[in-house]
Amino acid sequence: MTAAFEPCYEPCYEPWDDTRGAEIIAEHASQEGATLVILHALQEAFGYVPEAAIPMVAQALNLSRAEVHGVFTFYHDFRHKPAGRHVLKLCRAEACQAAGGDALAARAEAKLGVSLGNTTADDRVTLEPIYCLGLCATAPSAMLDGRLVGRLDEKRIDALVAEAQR
Amino acid sequence: MNMRIFVPRDAAAVAVGADDIAVAFEQVATKRGLPVEIVRTGSRGLCWLEPMVEVATPEGRVAYGPVSPEDVASVFESMASNGPHKLRLGIADEMPWLKRQTRLTFARCGVIDPRSLDDYRAHGGYKGLERALSLGSDAILSEVTASGLRGRGGAGFPTGIKWKTVAQAKADRKFIVCNADEGDSGTFADRMIMEGDPFLVIEGMTTAGITVGATKGYIYIRSEYPHAVEAMNAAIVAARRGGYLGDKIGGSTTSFDMEVRVGAGAYVCGEETSLLESLEGRRGLVRAKPPLPAHHGLFGKPTVINNVLSFAAIPFILAEGAKAYADFGMGRSRGTMPIQLAGNIRRGGLFETAFGVTLGELVDDIGGGTFTGRPVRAVQVGGPLGAYFPRALFDTPFDYEAFAARDGLIGHGGIVVFDDSVDLRKQARFAMEFCAVESCGKCTPCRIGSTRGVETIEKIINGERVSENLALVEDLCNTMKFGSLCALGGFTPYPVLSALKHFREDFAPAPTTLQAAE
Numbered sequence: 214m215t216a217a218f219e220p221c222y223e224p225c226y227e228p229w230d231d232t233r234g235a236e237i238i239a240e241h242a243s244q245e246g247a248t249l250v251i252l253h254a255l256q257e258a259f260g261y262v263p264e265a266a267i268p269m270v271a272q273a274l275n276l277s278r279a280e281v282h283g284v285f286t287f288y289h290d291f292r293h294k295p296a297g298r299h300v301l302k303l304c305r306a307e308a309c310q311a312a313g314g315d316a317l318a319a320r321a322e323a324k325l326g327v328s329l330g331n332t333t334a335d336d337r338v339t340l341e342p343i344y345c346l347g348l349c350a351t352a353p354s355a356m357l358d359g360r361l362v363g364r365l366d367e368k369r370i371d372a373l374v375a376e377a378q379r
Numbered sequence: 380m381n382m383r384i385f386v387p388r389d390a391a392a393v394a395v396g397a398d399d400i401a402v403a404f405e406q407v408a409t410k411r412g413l414p415v416e417i418v419r420t421g422s423r424g425l426c427w428l429e430p431m432v433e434v435a436t437p438e439g440r441v442a443y444g445p446v447s448p449e450d451v452a453s454v455f456e457s458m459a460s461n462g463p464h465k466l467r468l469g470i471a472d473e474m475p476w477l478k479r480q481t482r483l484t485f486a487r488c489g490v491i492d493p494r495s496l497d498d499y500r501a502h503g504g505y506k507g508l509e510r511a512l513s514l515g516s517d518a519i520l521s522e523v524t525a526s527g528l529r530g531r532g533g534a535g536f537p538t539g540i541k542w543k544t545v546a547q548a549k550a551d552r553k554f555i556v557c558n559a560d561e562g563d564s565g566t567f568a569d570r571m572i573m574e575g576d577p578f579l580v581i582e583g584m585t586t587a588g589i590t591v592g593a594t595k596g597y598i599y600i601r602s603e604y605p606h607a608v609e610a611m612n613a614a615i616v617a618a619r620r621g622g623y624l625g626d627k628i629g630g631s632t633t634s635f636d637m638e639v640r641v642g643a644g645a646y647v648c649g650e651e652t653s654l655l656e657s658l659e660g661r662r663g664l665v666r667a668k669p670p671l672p673a674h675h676g677l678f679g680k681p682t683v684i685n686n687v688l689s690f691a692a693i694p695f696i697l698a699e700g701a702k703a704y705a706d707f708g709m710g711r712s713r714g715t716m717p718i719q720l721a722g723n724i725r726r727g728g729l730f731e732t733a734f735g736v737t738l739g740e741l742v743d744d745i746g747g748g749t750f751t752g753r754p755v756r757a758v759q760v761g762g763p764l765g766a767y768f769p770r771a772l773f774d775t776p777f778d779y780e781a782f783a784a785r786d787g788l789i790g791h792g793g794i795v796v797f798d799d800s801v802d803l804r805k806q807a808r809f810a811m812e813f814c815a816v817e818s819c820g821k822c823t824p825c826r827i828g829s830t831r832g833v834e835t836i837e838k839i840i841n842g843e844r845v846s847e848n849l850a851l852v853e854d855l856c857n858t859m860k861f862g863s864l865c866a867l868g869g870f871t872p873y874p875v876l877s878a879l880k881h882f883r884e885d886f887a888p889a890p891t892t893l894q895a896a897e
């Protein structure tokens with residue numbers, strides 16, 4: 214019998230620590246083209262990529278600070294400061310638009326009092342757009358801290374928002 | 380014998396509760412004291428029926444769906460007694476929606492346990508590679524070329540020619556890169572096959588490796604697909620353990636290994652040269668071509684870069700022969716295409732079929748129209764860079780050339796259906812907005828043109844000098860189409876111009892009385 218897959222979705226991150234940061238960087242630095250791999254690993258550990266880590270990555274990879282900063286800022290995924298306690302991503306691409314996603318996104322924005330791309334004042338919820346979760350035949354879809362939810366309707370989006378606010 | 384119950388672990392099924400269903404079945408079975416084996420599979424692709432569960436019977440696997448947690452107890456009783464149930468769909472393989480398909484690439488998806496190398500092999504897996512190893516490079520190239528396979532990412536470049544170019548290139552190292560940065564809205568075939576049959580992708584890449592003399596492969600998966608990343612990583616470990624990756628693969632003298640790399644939310648990285656830059660750890664700036672990646676690709680070495688579905692088509696071609704594949708299709712589009720029906724559609728999902736089926740058959744007949752029950756007004760084919768087609772073009776056959784002849788593209792095979800509440804002005808603006816946000820910034824037509832496009836369409840929406848601004852948008856689209864470095868800027872005009880051409884009424888200036896009222 215296959216055990217039920219029950220991962221912990223509550224994001225729990227370490228506080229930034231440069232020794233730990235250096236360790237993470239060293240762990241991946243020998244890979245070819247390691248910049249993205251390292252930035253992902255840092256964000257996975259700390260929840261964001263602290264400013265202080267950029268020169269450390271540059272030094273480890275024999276790159277300039279500007280080059281690493283350039284990579285860091287090019288990609289939507291990387292954060293320069295921690296997100297809210299929960300991250301609610303709403304798919305805003307065409308398939309979800311066709312299935313009524315616009316109204317649901319507006320509803321979530323109104324409930325949370327922030328527009329897409331922002332974090333609530335109490336730092337509880339970051340609301341973000343995402344361009345396609347690949348759940349286009351069970352649209353509209355969302356992701357709350359890594360958990361996928363499809364076939365959203367008003368009831369489901371309200372429940373998700375309430376869960377995120379907890 | 381234990382009852383065997385199959386519950387998908389595909390992200391689309393999980394998003395509508397499949398994990399809870401799997402747990403509920405275990406609980407019910409324990410309560411009833413009946414031993415069951417729950418197998419987590421991929422998805423069969425009948426997304427409107429997800430979570431769709433199956434039970435093994437002597438007659439074949441019987442499907443039920445869509446199953447909610449409250450249904451589990453009664454479904455379980457029906458399974459145990461082989462009795463009727465309102466959600467019982469009959470033998471899965473006999474369901475018309477599946478039976479109508481020609482599943483060459485997706486034959487195993489939703490059937491096997493994607494974590495099990497043994498299950499893959501028991502269902503014909505690695506037969507293609509075994510034959511490839513006995514054929515040698517030249518014969519494999521002839522097979523791939525003869526199959527007529529064209530790049531399934533959207534560009535439709537003949538795979539055999541690409542592979543041959545890399546095979547003939549001289550270098551100390553060569554690479555195989557799989558483009559799994561499936562960012563187009565309305566497409567999910569890459570995700571489904573990676574989650575539902577990951578060994579197939581590995582087998583396809585390995586075959587490419589032995590053909591061109593590459594020993595290292597990368598699969599670049601977008602970060603929006605965590606389940607696919609997990610599935611591919613697990614399969615790579617299992618393939619290594621089983622002797623199908625690493626030194627002397629499948630008992631041969633050849634080596635090939637691969638690893639997963641994860642993207643970071645940049646749509647443009649689905650463009651192959653941008654993807655290569657990203658893999659090298661840089662900003663995903665598009666490279667000018669030539670040189671082609673086949674000559675000067677990853678880390679400057681000759682590189683085969685193909686889409687997931689291209690690699691996934693290879694094992695069938697090698698196992699069954701080029702002719703078996705090329706016998707399907709029309710014109711220069713040979714074989715099958717996994718088509719994805721999405722958006723506002725009653726029966727959405729993955730439908731693999733030979734090229735040549737018409738758009739109307741796909742949307743109305745197979746897809747059943749909209750789930751809102753309103754009339755279909757527009758369909759966008761081929762992702763955010765694909766054209767919007769009206770009903771008048773529903774006789775277009777699914778074929779690279781037929782779509783191109785009507786100023787459209789099939790892209791990665793996604794079809795997004797919209798009902799009559801759609802406002803094509805909004806969709807046209809969105810296309811430009813998306814391009815503006817995702818442009819890598821390297822070339823001016825894309826970087827600046829998209830922003831000017833948003834502004835100009837907004838003016839049209841606001842009723843400012845509508846006819847002049849419409850002419851300006853058309854002119855701008857032509858500049859972007861012919862002046863951009865890659866498909867992002869070059870194809871963004873497709874949704875915009877098609878909206879203008881086929882849905883002109885949406886762009887008409889508001890009646891003067893209304894304008895006066897504003």
